Amino acid sequence: MTNKTFAKIIIYNVILEDAMKKPTLKDVANKAGVSLGMASRVLGNYGSYSSDTKEKVENAARDLSYKKHGIARSLKLKSSRTIGMVMSNISNVFWATITRAIEDCASKSGYHLIVGNTDEDFKKERDYLETFCEGYVDGLLVSPSPNNHSMIKKIYRSGMPIVTIDRKIGGFCVPSVTIDNIDGAYQAVSHFISKGHRDIAIIKGIDGIMTSDQRFQGYCKALEMHGIEIKTDYVAAGLFQKEKAYQAALELLQLSAPPSAIFVCNETMAMGVYKALQDNQVEIGKHIDLIGFGDTDWATIVRPSLSCVRQPIYSMGVMACESLLRLVQNNDTQEAVIENICMKAELIIRNSC
Amino acid sequence: MTNKTFAKIIIYNVILEDAMKKPTLKDVANKAGVSLGMASRVLGNYGSYSSDTKEKVENAARDLSYKKHGIARSLKLKSSRTIGMVMSNISNVFWATITRAIEDCASKSGYHLIVGNTDEDFKKERDYLETFCEGYVDGLLVSPSPNNHSMIKKIYRSGMPIVTIDRKIGGFCVPSVTIDNIDGAYQAVSHFISKGHRDIAIIKGIDGIMTSDQRFQGYCKALEMHGIEIKTDYVAAGLFQKEKAYQAALELLQLSAPPSAIFVCNETMAMGVYKALQDNQVEIGKHIDLIGFGDTDWATIVRPSLSCVRQPIYSMGVMACESLLRLVQNNDTQEAVIENICMKAELIIRNSC
DNA sequence: TTGTAAGCGTTATCAT
């Protein structure tokens, strides 16, 4: 946004080729000398027709370079063959990876993917859900904000296939694919404890968002299991943002009794924490140990390398999409099975602890 | 993909609410006791109608919670109000950021965004272009692979609005938004030279892809301008991949006369190079200077921090989308202006050089 | 095997 310098080279076009409108099935039929229905049959490869007409139609289609019109088909078949994905922010690697997984999976089955970013704004989320549901999608993958749970339930109950991803609606009433955040956090904090740490801080994400709340639960559980008191001083909020986490880390350092270990609830915030500690000459892995939730590319090139709870991100996307496609394809069954899949995360120890 | 552990909680659903099919305009009209056309007029807010019918129709629509059917509208209006984006890989931050920018811009104008990943495979690219053009999109944003230039020209000439992004088709015959890669690379290498370096290596991306070729051109230009010979030993290929770049860096180190500075053609490869140098106890910024093309989050937390050529990624996405939308909305003009916008990159000096 | 025609859910023109 900052860099506004650019050159604009404008070329006046000589002429655009005759933008004649695209040929329709009717054109093909006419050219082939058969009826519209006949043409549809051979191009759609169903019904019966003589090899003679088959050839005539195929030739005509080729000559006109006919392409079937997806929208018209969609209307007739009551299926757009596209699915929608609504998430907080696709430029976050986590979501980018999930989107990639979903698109891979969807395209394999001939589905298109349409995306929407909400920035955790439930109003935006609502808008996307609404417009996507205006016939544009056959199914929905959504990572719902806490405020829209009832809306999503309603949409699901009205017959639109949905599977929530990375977060779930209370009561198991909508299919979901999630990570076991409690267990992941528990593993991380338990590891700290096993190394002798007692003063363990957490930098949470956004309260009310399932992943953040559950990671905090896992943190609490580990401390409680080992009879360690949970000090409110050690519970900081980073809102899943780099800068906020930087601040939070600073405040932790300024405590009269600073923690000896910090569990950071996502990678973006882990970046902020690294920076805060580096800026204050605190040696990570020596003065303060660190574990982040979520693996990332840079974890291995930063010094010391970052230990983390690795989530099976790509797999999560694939499973969610497969679940959804299954629903989409069984759309008729009134009495459905609701799958709530929960995947385990894995603790990866590197040098930051 | 590696972590296959997961729990599957299956809940049998009590019953799905009567999945009655969605109300149509006809239903609304019936309920309101007016004709279908009338209902369409008030809901579409055009034509004329009495305030009485207006109220009746609006009430009926609300009571039935009627939503207009996007696909049907699209068919009638010959516009899907969605644009398509085809790129190499959305899970790469560069593309994720661009996609975000485009989606922001598109949604602001009421357009949906549908995406496709090609992994630089021209066959996949072709498939996406083809299916997207089956009426699904009103316009296309493409970062074309070298093999599909003629296909893209053809599609463009046939009347489908296209703007290429980050790469362009030879001959300025299709609108584009790109970065001035030659200048960016030139800045980086010139900086090396001004610091006294003579033995400057480059780790290129994929030959034949515009961004890689142009960055190499910029490298050559800087060397030539200062009368420095281009040594083939110093020209390595990293294929835009972390691992390949790691290898390439290793080979550079093993040269009898290793370079004193390396220019790396993207951030992914810069990661590989960092790792290679770290693994071999080569001190970056001391034994070997480094500049990468493309800014990244981790550039400031890695030690030493990474100098780089920063591209205005988000802006590029916005400009491309705005260009495209302009084309989409003037679709009728036979004689069009072809904009080829080229944005400047900016050298950011940190501690790696 | 083939043609006819009735939709799919809209918009928009043409009478009235």
Added chain:
DNA sequence: ATGATAACGCTTACAA
């Protein structure tokens, strides 16, 4: 101001 009705481009049941 309102109601018919013809598209949009396709699929498919029904007749022939």
